[in-house]
Amino acid sequence: MKKKLIKGNEAIAEAAIKAGCKLFFGYPITPSTEIVEYLSKHLPKAGGTLLQGEDEIASINMCYGAACTGARVMTASSSPGYSLKQEGLSYLAAAELPVVVVNINRTGPGLGGLGPCQSDYFQCTKGGGHGDYRLLVLAPSKGQEMYDYTLAAFDLADKYRNPVLILADGFLGQMMEPIVLKDRPDAELPVKDWVTDGCLGRAKRKIASYSLTNEIGEQNNLYWEGKYQAIREQEQRWEEFRTDDADYLIAAYGTCARIAKTVVLQARARGIKLGLVRPITLWPFPEKAFAPYRGKVKGVLTVELNTGQMIEDVRLALECSVPVSLHRRLGGMLPHEDEVLAALIQQFNIPLDREV
Incomplete structure (x- = not known):
């Protein structure tokens, strides 16, 4: 076509x-x-x-x-x-x-x-x-x-x-x-x-x-x-990327989800088992996507272009069973892959197997 x-x-x-x-x-x-x-x-x-x-x-x-x-x-x-x-x-x-x-x-x-x-x-x-x-x-x-x-x-x-x-x-x-x-x-x-x-x-x-x-x-x-x-x-819809063996997750939608996919690949190159859950329907929020990870992953980082809004739905979907943190940019700025990965490592105190 x-x-x-x-x-x-x-x-x-x-x-x-x-x-x-x-x-x-x-x-x-x-x-x-x-x-x-x-x-x-x-x-x-x-x-x-x-x-x-x-x-x-x-x-x-x-x-x-x-x-x-x-x-x-x-x-x-x-x-x-x-x-x-x-x-x-x-x-x-x-x-x-x-x-x-x-x-x-x-x-x-x-x-x-x-x-x-x-x-x-x-x-x-x-x-x-x-x-x-x-x-x-x-x-x-x-x-x-x-x-x-x-x-x-x-x-x-x-x-x-x-x-x-x-x-x-x-x-x-x-x-x-x-x-x-x-x-x-x-x-x-x-x-x-x-x-x-x-x-x-x-x-x-x-x-x-x-x-x-x-x-x-x-x-x-x-x-x-x-x-x-x-x-x-x-009608709950979502996409998962490299989540099968994930210890940590990024939750992001829209442009942030595009950036997050690269972050996942960079993290895995450094020995961090990171995956992405991308909500496609923001309402109904895909609670079913997050349910399997309740109490099973070590942390979830939401990446948003606001002061933190979707993070509330992520926390509710996980029933507060997993630490959830936020990385955000404001005013029209987009996050860089390196800063998102750095935020993940810092906020969850992740030890690194190797440097790249």
Whole structure:
């Protein structure tokens, strides 16, 4: 199959077209702007429509209305813009409307800067908006996954009637890599008999989220809780690298996971049995990936582009049975392999068999 050299953002946009996305509503913001630019040129050629909303709040609510028709809908933004979408995301989840959302994470807080960061982890995995709701969150670590996970996101959104988020940092969005532009794999998707198509009485239920009584409100929340529990059981995804005999683990996602693979190889060259567990779904967090290592490894180092956010989920997944430490860089800075390895050795006081 032929490969095409494109940016990660463009890979997401091309995958959306391949997945059958027909409607995009968004507002340009660095470092995600190429998604809007690419789709504005190519989506109309595929029979779709792109509309630049007056802001991110308008755009996410346009997604709500469009998703009610059953069309495949998408929006994209970066951290400050994603913050403005939170109320709309809560409404989408409550109304059970499938929409694919992209957040190309930049630094914060506030306007921050344009460099790569992972400081939106809490916001993206713990809800962000009001109420008890969840988004499925997929975290690619290379250009090909920016493409592949976008294809998967549309299917997951339809399967669970829930917003699905692609969370990547600015480095992945801007970096150019050769991508295989595969077609969307066949998936058995549910019939959308809930759409608002103008025919009175045909939809199984109205699309709404308001509870007129507390009793109905509790029933609704218990329903959503059961739905999210089913997703938690069925959709945990992760990758393991050199973990079979590992004494120590690195936990990292996105760009940090790319760096961590080299750290694993460098550590093993120095006699340290190190492995990597890379969460692919940040929600549901892959607790099943970490369960086998409870009390069995000597330490876990999370590598993050924030002050320490995913580390909390790692500790919970390991049930505090293993020491968990953090190495982080901030403000758009990326860690070097040597500094990550040095942090691992120092924080867990690892004796070395040999120097390189």
